[in-house]
Amino acid sequence: MFADRAKIIIRSGKGGDGHVSFRREKYVPNGGPDGGDGGKGGDVIFEIDKGASALSDYRHKRKFSATPGEEGKKRNCHGKNGEDLILKVPEGTVIKEAKSGKVIADMSGENSHVIVLEGGRGGLGNQHYATSTMQAPKYAQPGGEGIELEVLLELKVLADVGLVGFPNAGKSTLLSRVSNAKPEIASYPFTTLHPILGVVDTGDGKGFVMADIPGLIEGAADGVGLGHEFLRHIERTKVLVHMVDGASVDGRDPVEDIEAIQKELFRYSENLLKKPQIICVNKLDACTEDADEIIEKIRDRYEKDSTKVMPLSAVSGQGVNELIREIAKLLSEMDDAPYVYEQEYDPKEHVFEEEAFTVTVNSDGEFVVEGPKIEKMLGYTNLESEKGFLFFQKFIREQGIEAEMKKLGINEGDTVRMYGLVFEYYE
Ligand SMILES: Nc1nc2c(ncn2[C@@H]2O[C@H](COP(=O)(O)OP(=O)(O)OP(=O)(O)O)[C@@H](O)[C@H]2O)c(=O)[nH]1
Ligand SMILES: [Mg+2]
Known part of the structure; x- marks a missing residue:
C-alpha cells in the first residue's frame, strides 16, 4: 500500500551523566577530582530523500530513538556523544505534533535537513565543581533528558498542477502524454491508487510538476472512495486541472460531474476552489453528440476569470499543447516559490513548559x-x-x-x- 501518512514516536538521546571520581596515584592518598563530562545525547534529524516517494519506512516500526550520550569517565575522560538519528522522508513531508496537529517542520524547499528533537546535554563531571574550600566535590551534573514526542508524518506532494476529476475521466492518460510519468491507464474506475508526479517539459527550458491523484466521487470530502485521502496532495498546487469525460463514455452527464467535483473540492477546503482552474472537456474524439454544443453548455455555466474551459482529447492529442501553454502562462503569472507550511510547534518550548x-x-x-x-x-x-x-x-x-x-x-x-x-x- 502507498503510505502517505504515518504516526511514530521519536526520541532524542539523554545526555550522559557527569562522572564523580578522584585521581589515584601511588603515595598520593587524596587526589583531586577527575570526573569527566558526559557526552551529548543524539538528536533526531529529518532529512529529505529525493529518491523516496512514500513514507513506507514508517509503516511497520513505531518507535525511533537516537542513542544516549555516554557517562563521563575517570581521568577527565569525556563520555562519547550519542549518535544522531537521521530519518529520511520524501520531499513535501509535513511533520506535525500528533495531539494538536500543529506543524513542527515542513520538509520542503530549503528545509532539507531539520533537527526536530535535540539530544540532552552532557552533564559536567565533578572536576568542574572544585573550589578552594570544596576540593573533593562528590557532585557531578546529571545529563539532560532526551525528549520523546509522538509525531504525525503527512506527505503533501509538491506539485504545481493538480489533476482532479471523476474516475475514468482520463487524468492518467493526459499525464502520460505530457510528462515523463508512466501511470497505469485502464477503462475501469480507480485505476490510479496513489498520487503520481510527472515533470512536464514546456520546451523553454522551464517545466512544471503535475500530480495525478485517484479519481474523486461524491462524498470524497467525507472519505468516500479513495479521493479524500489524496485531496491533501493538491492543497499546495497552484493550478487545478479538472478533467471531465465530455463524451459520456460511462453514460454520465458532464455538467453533473463537474458540479459534483466542485462541491467536493469546496467541502474539503474552500482554498481549493480559490485556485485557478482549467476545466478540460476530454474524450472529444469519442463524442457522438455535437461536441461544440457540450463545450458551449459547460462554458456558459463555468467560464469566468479564474476558470477556463478547454476542449481536449488526451488520446488523439487534440488541444493538449494549448492546455500546456495555458498552464505555463498561468504559472508564469504566479509566485514560483513552493508553498511551505510555517512552524507552529517547537518541541523545545514544550519541554520547557513541562519543566x-x-x-x-x-x-x-x-x-x-x-x-x-x-x-x-x-x-x-x-x-x-x-x-x-x-x-x-x-x-x-x-x-x-x-x-x-x-x-x-x-x-x-x-x-x-x-x-x-x-x-x-x-x-
Ligand atoms: N476515447 C478516448 N478515451 C480516453 C481519452 N482519455 C482517456 N481515455 C480512456 O479512458 C479510460 C480511463 O483513462 P484513465 O486515464 O485511466 O482515467 P483516470 O481519470 O486516470 O481514471 P482513474 O485513475 O480511475 O481516476 C481509459 O480506457 C482511456 O484509454 C480520450 O481522450 N479519448
Ligand atoms: Mg488514473
Whole structure:
C-alpha cells in the first residue's frame, strides 16, 4: 500500500551523566577530582530523500530513538556523544505534533535537513565543581533528558498542477502524454491508487510538476472512495486541472460531474476552489453528440476569470499543447516559490513548559516553590555541602525563581518552602 501518512514516536538521546571520581596515584592518598563530562545525547534529524516517494519506512516500526550520550569517565575522560538519528522522508513531508496537529517542520524547499528533537546535554563531571574550600566535590551534573514526542508524518506532494476529476475521466492518460510519468491507464474506475508526479517539459527550458491523484466521487470530502485521502496532495498546487469525460463514455452527464467535483473540492477546503482552474472537456474524439454544443453548455455555466474551459482529447492529442501553454502562462503569472507550511510547534518550548516552576504565596505568607525540575534538582544536590549549597543558590537565580519571588514581593527574612525544605530568604 502507498503510505502517505504515518504516526511514530521519536526520541532524542539523554545526555550522559557527569562522572564523580578522584585521581589515584601511588603515595598520593587524596587526589583531586577527575570526573569527566558526559557526552551529548543524539538528536533526531529529518532529512529529505529525493529518491523516496512514500513514507513506507514508517509503516511497520513505531518507535525511533537516537542513542544516549555516554557517562563521563575517570581521568577527565569525556563520555562519547550519542549518535544522531537521521530519518529520511520524501520531499513535501509535513511533520506535525500528533495531539494538536500543529506543524513542527515542513520538509520542503530549503528545509532539507531539520533537527526536530535535540539530544540532552552532557552533564559536567565533578572536576568542574572544585573550589578552594570544596576540593573533593562528590557532585557531578546529571545529563539532560532526551525528549520523546509522538509525531504525525503527512506527505503533501509538491506539485504545481493538480489533476482532479471523476474516475475514468482520463487524468492518467493526459499525464502520460505530457510528462515523463508512466501511470497505469485502464477503462475501469480507480485505476490510479496513489498520487503520481510527472515533470512536464514546456520546451523553454522551464517545466512544471503535475500530480495525478485517484479519481474523486461524491462524498470524497467525507472519505468516500479513495479521493479524500489524496485531496491533501493538491492543497499546495497552484493550478487545478479538472478533467471531465465530455463524451459520456460511462453514460454520465458532464455538467453533473463537474458540479459534483466542485462541491467536493469546496467541502474539503474552500482554498481549493480559490485556485485557478482549467476545466478540460476530454474524450472529444469519442463524442457522438455535437461536441461544440457540450463545450458551449459547460462554458456558459463555468467560464469566468479564474476558470477556463478547454476542449481536449488526451488520446488523439487534440488541444493538449494549448492546455500546456495555458498552464505555463498561468504559472508564469504566479509566485514560483513552493508553498511551505510555517512552524507552529517547537518541541523545545514544550519541554520547557513541562519543566517550568510555580511560585505561590500561601496563607501564612510563605513562598511555595514547586515544579518537577526543582524536585529533580533537590534530589541530586547535597545542601549540607558548601558546593551543593552554592549550586542550589545559582540554580534558583539562573532558573528565574528568585526573580519570580521578587516580583511577588519577597523580603529578606521571608520563608521559602520547597518540597519539605524550609529556609529564610536572604539576597
Ligand atoms: N476515447 C478516448 N478515451 C480516453 C481519452 N482519455 C482517456 N481515455 C480512456 O479512458 C479510460 C480511463 O483513462 P484513465 O486515464 O485511466 O482515467 P483516470 O481519470 O486516470 O481514471 P482513474 O485513475 O480511475 O481516476 C481509459 O480506457 C482511456 O484509454 C480520450 O481522450 N479519448
Ligand atoms: Mg488514473
